[in-house]
Structure formats: C-alpha cells, structure tokens
Amino acid sequence: MADTRHEVQHSGGEAALAALRARTPAVIAPGHTFESVTESVSHIVLSKRTPIGWFFGFAIAFALLMLLNVTIAKLLFTGIGIWGNNVPVGWAFDIINFVWWIGIGHAGTLISAILLLFRQQWRTSINRFAEAMTLFAVACAAMFPLLHTGRPWLAIYWLFPYPNTMGLWPQFRSPLIWDVFAVSTYGTVSALFWFTGLVPDMATLRDRTKSRAGKVIFGMLSLGWRGSARHWHRYEMAYLLLAGISTPLVLSVHSVVSFDFAVSVLPGWHATIFPPYFVAGAIYSGFAMVMTLAIPLRKFYQLDGFITMRHIHNMTKVMLVTGMIVAYGYANEAFFAWYAGNVYEKAMMVNRMTGYYAPFYWGLIAINALMIQLFWFRSVRDNIPLLFVLSLLVNVGMWLERFIIIVTSLHHDFLPSSWDVYTPTRWDFAMFAGTIGLFLSLFFLFVRFLPALAMFEMRTITPEAKLNMEHHG
Amino acid sequence: MSHTETPSSLYGLMAEFETASELVHATERARLAGYRKMDAYSPIPIEELSEALDLPRTRLPKLVFAGGVIGGLAGFGLEAWASTIAYPMNIGGRPNLSWPQFIPVTFETTVLGAALAAFIGMWALNKLPQPYHPVFNVPEFERASTDRFFLCIESTDPLFEREGTAQFLKAFHPLGVNEVAP
Numbered sequence: 039m040a041d042t043r044h045e046v047q048h049s050g051g052e053a054a055l056a057a058l059r060a061r062t063p064a065v066i067a068p069g070h071t072f073e074s075v076t077e078s079v080s081h082i083v084l085s086k087r088t089p090i091g092w093f094f095g096f097a098i099a100f101a102l103l104m105l106l107n108v109t110i111a112k113l114l115f116t117g118i119g120i121w122g123n124n125v126p127v128g129w130a131f132d133i134i135n136f137v138w139w140i141g142i143g144h145a146g147t148l149i150s151a152i153l154l155l156f157r158q159q160w161r162t163s164i165n166r167f168a169e170a171m172t173l174f175a176v177a178c179a180a181m182f183p184l185l186h187t188g189r190p191w192l193a194i195y196w197l198f199p200y201p202n203t204m205g206l207w208p209q210f211r212s213p214l215i216w217d218v219f220a221v222s223t224y225g226t227v228s229a230l231f232w233f234t235g236l237v238p239d240m241a242t243l244r245d246r247t248k249s250r251a252g253k254v255i256f257g258m259l260s261l262g263w264r265g266s267a268r269h270w271h272r273y274e275m276a277y278l279l280l281a282g283i284s285t286p287l288v289l290s291v292h293s294v295v296s297f298d299f300a301v302s303v304l305p306g307w308h309a310t311i312f313p314p315y316f317v318a319g320a321i322y323s324g325f326a327m328v329m330t331l332a333i334p335l336r337k338f339y340q341l342d343g344f345i346t347m348r349h350i351h352n353m354t355k356v357m358l359v360t361g362m363i364v365a366y367g368y369a370n371e372a373f374f375a376w377y378a379g380n381v382y383e384k385a386m387m388v389n390r391m392t393g394y395y396a397p398f399y400w401g402l403i404a405i406n407a408l409m410i411q412l413f414w415f416r417s418v419r420d421n422i423p424l425l426f427v428l429s430l431l432v433n434v435g436m437w438l439e440r441f442i443i444i445v446t447s448l449h450h451d452f453l454p455s456s457w458d459v460y461t462p463t464r465w466d467f468a469m470f471a472g473t474i475g476l477f478l479s480l481f482f483l484f485v486r487f488l489p490a491l492a493m494f495e496m497r498t499i500t501p502e503a504k505l506n507m508e509h510h511g
Numbered sequence: 512m513s514h515t516e517t518p519s520s521l522y523g524l525m526a527e528f529e530t531a532s533e534l535v536h537a538t539e540r541a542r543l544a545g546y547r548k549m550d551a552y553s554p555i556p557i558e559e560l561s562e563a564l565d566l567p568r569t570r571l572p573k574l575v576f577a578g579g580v581i582g583g584l585a586g587f588g589l590e591a592w593a594s595t596i597a598y599p600m601n602i603g604g605r606p607n608l609s610w611p612q613f614i615p616v617t618f619e620t621t622v623l624g625a626a627l628a629a630f631i632g633m634w635a636l637n638k639l640p641q642p643y644h645p646v647f648n649v650p651e652f653e654r655a656s657t658d659r660f661f662l663c664i665e666s667t668d669p670l671f672e673r674e675g676t677a678q679f680l681k682a683f684h685p686l687g688v689n690e691v692a693p
Binding site: 071072073076199201205206207209210211213215216219220223226227230231234238241242244245246257258261262263264265266267268269270271272273274275276279280283284286287290294297494497498502503505506 | 530531532535538550551552553554555556557558559560561564566569571572575579586589590593594597598602605609612613615616618619620622623625626627629630632633634636637639640641642643644646647652653654655656657658
C-alpha cells in the first residue's frame with residue numbers, strides 16, 4: 039500500500055493522494071522517525087512512573103488470579119467433583135474453556151507468521167502483543183486439561199509419552215494424545231518465535247535504560263545483540279523459517295483440537311467439516327481478542343499513531359471473513375443433519391434448536407452469523423467504542439458455540455433413559471474467571487515490562503528506512 | 512589516545528553514519544578497496560548490507576531441514592516402537608503399526624524439531640549469547656540500536672593501518688571515526 043501511495047505521489051496528483059489517504063489510513067502515522075518510534079514504545083517500559091490506570095486494571099486482574107489459586111486449591115483438596123460435569127455430560131467447562139482459549143491464541147500466530155509470509159506490512163505494529171496474547175492464552179488453555187486430571191503431578195503418565203509402572207504407553211491412536219503434542223509444540227514454537235523477535239528490542243532497551251539493574255537484565259535478555267549485518271542476515275532467515283514453520287503448525291493445532299470431537303461417533307461431533315470450521319472459528323475469536331486488547335492499549339498509551347485505523351479496519355475485515363466461514367459451518371451442520379437422513383443426527387439438531395439449550399444456540403447464531411454483518415459497514419468499522427463492544431460479544435458468541443457443540447451432543451445421547459441437563463457449579467465459573475485473571479495479569483505485566491510493539495520492525499516501516507543510493511552515484 | 516600504541520592493541524576503527532544509505536555506500540567502497548575483516552551495525556536489518564559485505568548464503572536452512580527430519584523420525588519412531596515392540600496392544604482390530612494414525616504426532620514433532628533447529632542454530636551460528644564485545648567500548652555505539660549506523664574495520668585486516676584506514680573512513684563524511692579498544 040505504501041508503494042501505491044508513492045506512485046500516486048510521483049504522478050503528481052495531490053488530490054488523488056489525499057483521496058487515497060482518506061480511504062486507506064496509513065500503517066503508521068506520518069512524521070515518525072527511528073528515534074520517535076523507539077522512544078514512544080520504550081518509554082512505556084523504561085519510565086519510572088506507572089500509570090495509575092495500570093494499577094487499577096492490574097488489581098482487578100490479580101484479584102481474579104487469586105480466585106484461580108483458591109479454585110485450584112479447592113480442586114486439589116476435594117477433587118474434580120466440585121465441577122458440575124457428570125454422566126452423561128462428562129466433558130464440560132474444562133474442554134469448553136480449553137478450546138476457547140486455544141482458539142484465541144491462533145490470531146497471534148496468524149498475525150506473526152502467515153501475514154509475514156504474505157508481506158502484510160500492517161502486521162508489524164500488532165504482532166508483538168498478539169504473540170504475547172497467544173502465549174498467555176495457551177497458558178490459560180493448558181490449565182484445564184492439566185487440572186481436569188485432578189492430580190496434575192501425575193499427569194505426566196497420562197499426557198506425555200512416558201510409560202506407567204506397568205509399562206503401558208499413552209494411546210498414540212487417540213486424538214487426545216495428538217492434542218498434547220499439538221498444543222505443547224504450539225506453545226514451544228510460539229515462545230521461541232516471540233523471544234527471537236524480542237532480542238533486538240531488548241538490545242535497544244539495554245542501550246536506553248538509565249538504571250543499572252535494567253542494564254543487567256536487558257543486557258542478559260538481549261544475548262549481547264549488537265545489530266551486526268552478519269547477525270541480521272541469519273536472523274532474518276531464521277525469522278522467515280520460523281514463520282514458514284508456524285504457518286502449517288497453527289492450522290494443525292485447531293484441526294487436531296477438532297479431532298477430539300470429530301474422531302468420535304457422537305452426533306454433532308462426527309463431522310468432516312470440523313477442522314476448517316474450527317480453524318476459522320479460532321482465527322475469528324482470536325482477532326476479536328486482539329481487538330479487545332488493542333483498543334484500550336492504543337488509547338491509554340497513546341499508540342494510535344502505530345495501531346492506526348488501518349489496523350482496526352483490517353482486523354474487522356478478517357473477523358468478517360472468518361466469521362462468515364464459521365456461519366457456513368453452522369449452515370453445513372444443519373444441512374447435513376437433514377440431508378444425511380440419520381435419525382440421531384436429526385434429533386441432535388432439533389434438540390439444539392428447540393431443546394433446553396436452544397437460547398444459547400440462537401444466541402451464538404445471532405452473534406456469529408447475524409451481528410457480524412455489521413462489519414460490512416464502514417461507519418461501524420470506524421466506530422471504536424462500538425467495535426470494542428462487538429469484539430467482546432464475538433468472544434461471548436464463540437464461547438457459546440463451544441458450549442453448544444460440547445454439551446448438547448452429550449446431554450442427549452443415544453439412550454433416552456440417560457438424558458440429563460448439565461449445569462455448571464460456582465467453581466466452574468470461578469475457574470473460568472480465574473483463567474481470565476491469569477491472562478489479564480500476564481498481559482498487564484507484559485505491557486509494563488516488555489516492549490508491547492516490535493520496535494525494530496516498526497523502524498523498518500518508517501520513511502527513514504528507505505535506502506536512497508542515487509545521491510552517491 | 513596515545514600514538515605509541517601498536518595497531519594490534521586496537522580492535523578496529525569505527526565510523527558512525529546518520530543514514531542507512533551512507534553505511535551501505537561506505538561498506539561497498541570499503542570492500543572494493545580490499546577490506547575484508549569488517550562488519551556493519553544497524554538498528555534495522557538491511558538486505559543491501561549482505562550484498563555490500565558479500566556475505567555467503569547461510570547454512571541455516573539446511574540445519575532446519577535436518578532438524579525437521581530428525582524430529583519427524585523421532586516422533587514416528589517413538590510411536591511405532593511403543594506400539595509394536597514395547598507394548599503391542601489390539602485397539603479396535605487395527606494393525607499394531609497403524610501408521611496413518613501416527614501422522615499427526617509425526618507432523619508436530621517435525622515442526623518442533625525444525626523450530627528448535629532454527630532457534631538454536633541461528634543463535635549458535637551468530638555466536639550469541641556473547642556477554643562482551645569490543646564494539647560496546649565506543650560510547651556512541653549506544654545508538655546503534657536506535658537510529659545510528661556503524662561500519663567497523665577490524666585491525667586484523669591485512670590492509671588495516673591506523674592512520675590510513677581512519678583517513679579512508681573519513682572520506683565518507685561520517686559523523687565521527689572512533690578507535691575501538693579491544
């Protein structure tokens with residue numbers, strides 16, 4: 039896009055340029071230099087003064103984190119009976135929240151890896167905190183499978199490829215063990231990618247900090263980075279390779295999560311559309327979370343010159359596209375329930391639409407299929423407070439989707455005598471709220487102590503980064 | 512700075528530039544003048560510098576490929592060995608070596624191996640972490656991570672002469688030429 043703008047400038051059409059600017063806001067506000075970009079981002083970390091709003095937000099997040107601690111203590115002393123899931127709904131909040139959190143993480147990898155391969159320049163200002171969001175979301179997701187074992191210190195026998203005392207191995211033919219591999223690989227690769235991106239910025243902080251402790255800490259984290267051309271040469275290659283590796287990885291992770299359901303023979307789960315439908319839903323909810331985080335971040339830290347309307351518009355458009363794929367998934371499920379002629383499939387779909395949980399089903403349809411149509415309108419894409427509310431609603435909608443998929447298929451199984459209704463307990467809600475606290479606490483700490491925007495990448499999109507070799511000719 | 516020091520007591524001479532273009536230009540000229548032991552430092556990656564320094568293609572892609580192959584073989588090998596030798600068990604009448612069901616894990620371990628190779632390989636080839644480096648002795652170098660561009664010609668270069676090289680660098684109108692203590 040920057041190139042298009044340059045061409046217009048060269049052709050001399052000032053009016054055309056102004057028109058183009060009005061249509062597509064720039065990825066970075068005009069007038070920024072290396073120094074101004076670096077200063078705007080690094081002063082958030084290096085400033086001695088922490089904004090009062092930060093303490094306020096962190097206090098709420100930390101209180102929820104303490105709630106998580108209490109819940110975990112209660113769980114370990116009492117057992118997973120404190121949760122509402124029981125036969126026939128043996129799987130409930132633990133898997134709903136796991137899928138929800140893992141899905142949210144996907145947007146971070148999409149932004150950092152896939153958009154890098156597609157040379158989408160606008161990714162540059164949002165990739166760092168989106169990747170942080172990925173890591174924190176994976177950490178929250180990991181809580182649920184770990185704690186649903188009841189005795190997480192023994193989980194190594196059940197989750198990892200390690201035989202128990204009888205010499206028995208985990209079942210490699212089960213999607214649940216694929217999930218362990220997919221999620222742990224995803225967490226590891228995301229962390230490596232994130233740290234690699236941080237190193238040159240750590241060097242910047244090391245060189246700019248005035249405090250001795252800062253010099254030592256950032257010095258160690260920067261690994262002695264000195265910006266050598268030889269290093270950059272390999273660094274750029276490694277960054278590109280990591281992006282190339284992460285691209286199929288991120289698509290595989292939610293596909294494998296969907297196998298947890300699709301490989302079973304339960305009506306409502308046993309569907310071939312699940313992998314693409316889950317991946318699209320993951321990216322959709324992830325972008326909603328990026329939006330939820332970006333809107334306050336750019337407002338309170340005055341980063342609207344870096345996270346511009348261009349970013350907001352593009353994120354909205356990604357949500358619109360992926361949301362429509364998800365809506366297609368709903369239509370496809372309903373169509374096949376009818377077209378396949380299977381009585382169990384049909385009963386499942388009728389129960390979803392008219393049964394006990396029908397309000398949740400229609401709620402998710404209202405949000406994920408109807409409400410997102412608002413994103414077609416430019417006036418909506420320009421309305422930041424409205425977008426903030428809509429992005430929160432998208433995450434509510436995606437949570438309802440997972441609830442409906444998981445609970446409606448289980449509570450009415452093949453045998454009417456075992457039908458029952460599932461109700462979550464207060465501990466279910468406490469644990470869910472607790473992981474939101476963990477997520478937000480980590481995010482608040484990240485924003486205060488690490489550069490929330492990738493400074494070295496931001497420098498490359500300023501006009502200063504353009505080489506001008508002619509005048510030496 | 513005393514003139515009785517021998518050139519070998521210097522790490523090199525470092526010129527400071529205000530723009531990336533000046534650095535690329537100076538680097539190209541220095542290489543054409545025959546200097547080889549030198550390095551350029553910049554706050555952003557500059558592709559043209561790799562050409563100016565005539566850097567060879569990095570071995571990293573090969574390492575990453577090897578990492579992926581090793582990861583994939585290890586993952587598949589573990590599954591195959593555990594299901595056929597360590598503890599064969601009849602699951603739904605499937606053969607012990609039911610390889611299509613082993614592919615998801617094989618894929619993930621391939622990715623893991625490749626990513627670890629990219630990460631460890633890049634830092635190892637760059638010889639980082641490195642706690643000390645002479646270039647940090649130049650106070651101006653602090654801005655190499657923000658908005659200044661540096662070219663350092665090292666004293667180990669056969670063409671290096673304390674006075675001559677300094678004159679050579681000054682011809683590019685840098686902001687300054689500094690001696691780098693070892």
